[in-house]
Amino acid sequence: MAKILVVTSGKGGVGKTTTSAAIGTGLALRGHKTVIVDFDVGLRNLDLIMGCERRVVYDFVNVVNGEANLQQALIKDKKIEGLYVLAASQTRDKDALTKEGVEKVLMELKETFEFVVCDSPAGIETGAHLAMYFADEAIVVTNPEVSSVRDSDRMLGLLASKSRRAERGEEPIKEHLLLTRYNPERVSKGEMLGVEDVKEILAVTLLGVIPESQAVLKASNQGVPVILDEQSDAGQAYSDAVDRLLGKDKEHRFLDVQKKGFFERLFGGN
Numbered sequence: 001m002a003k004i005l006v007v008t009s010g011k012g013g014v015g016k017t018t019t020s021a022a023i024g025t026g027l028a029l030r031g032h033k034t035v036i037v038d039f040d041v042g043l044r045n046l047d048l049i050m051g052c053e054r055r056v057v058y059d060f061v062n063v064v065n066g067e068a069n070l071q072q073a074l075i076k077d078k079k080i081e082g083l084y085v086l087a088a089s090q091t092r093d094k095d096a097l098t099k100e101g102v103e104k105v106l107m108e109l110k111e112t113f114e115f116v117v118c119d120s121p122a123g124i125e126t127g128a129h130l131a132m133y134f135a136d137e138a139i140v141v142t143n144p145e146v147s148s149v150r151d152s153d154r155m156l157g158l159l160a161s162k163s164r165r166a167e168r169g170e171e172p173i174k175e176h177l178l179l180t181r182y183n184p185e186r187v188s189k190g191e192m193l194g195v196e197d198v199k200e201i202l203a204v205t206l207l208g209v210i211p212e213s214q215a216v217l218k219a220s221n222q223g224v225p226v227i228l229d230e231q232s233d234a235g236q237a238y239s240d241a242v243d244r245l246l247g248k249d250k251e252h253r254f255l256d257v258q259k260k261g262f263f264e265r266l267f268g269g270n
């Protein structure tokens with residue numbers, strides 16, 4: 001059964017697009033045909049992180065408007081088999097996506113893909129609502145700070161009440177918490193909320209904890225999803241999260257302050 005997975009948050013800039021790219025790529029790497037759909041109309045960001053921005057000819061809005069068909073708009077990843085991107089439009093018209101139009105495109109995608117990963121825009125306005133409305137599962141991306149947790153809580157409320165599953169009285173959207181930009185050192189100093197605090201407030205199963213990592217910026221500058229940087233902490237943490245999403249039991253890593261080795265202490269590496 002094809003699954004629609006929304007990556008959402010409430011608060012902006014927490015790591016949704018980074019996560020959509022990483023999780024979508026990870027699913028394709030494990031043999032699941034996956035498309036990542038950019039719902040952030042006007043901002044186009046996913047294609048940059050996926051490194052396919054020069055290949056966007058037609059986008060999501062073109063397909064909704066019938067100006068192009070899906071085959072014309074889907075961008076096939078050059079390296080990874082079974083991975084596709086549907087880019088957002090750069091139009092300034094935030095209302096370019098309609099519920100009927102989005103439904104038509106998502107249902108068509110569900111016929112050929114195993115996973116449809118929807119990268120939601122920030123906030124709780126129309127774009128974010130459309131991104132989550134048809135979802136089967138939701139990854140709620142949260143940073144370990146009070147404002148982000150509060151907005152994630154609001155989003156959980158919306159997932160439970162304003163989605164199609166909720167409106168139809170069907171089985172609720174399966175919710176996953178993904179804690180990103182986690183910095184154990186700042187948690188230990190009391191400057192950020194710890195994993196347990198966030199879990200307790202939101203009461204949602206923890207899909208993963210992604211450490212704050214320079215590898216993320218480096219990867220996005222190169223247009224390569226960070227999960228492909230297998231040496232990096234963030235890449236490994238995303239890889240574990242994909243395994244958990246597929247039902248594997250994996251212990252959480254990168255939760256504690258790393259003790260620096262002798263040479264690192266000596267030469268100040270970090």
Ligand SMILES: Nc1ncnc2c1ncn2[C@@H]1O[C@H](COP(=O)(O)OP(=O)(O)OP(=O)(O)O)[C@@H](O)[C@H]1O
Nearest residue numbers: 012013014015016017018122181211212213216217
């Ligand atoms: N684990 C991480 N470590 C360090 N930086 C990160 C991490 N995750 C995301 N970032 C950085 O945070 C910024 C925002 O990330 P991203 O664009 O993925 O967020 P977003 O939630 O999609 O934002 P928006 O709400 O604007 O769509 C980017 O500069 C990204 O490189």
Ligand SMILES: [Mg+2]
Nearest residue numbers: 016017040045
């Ligand atoms: Mg984004």
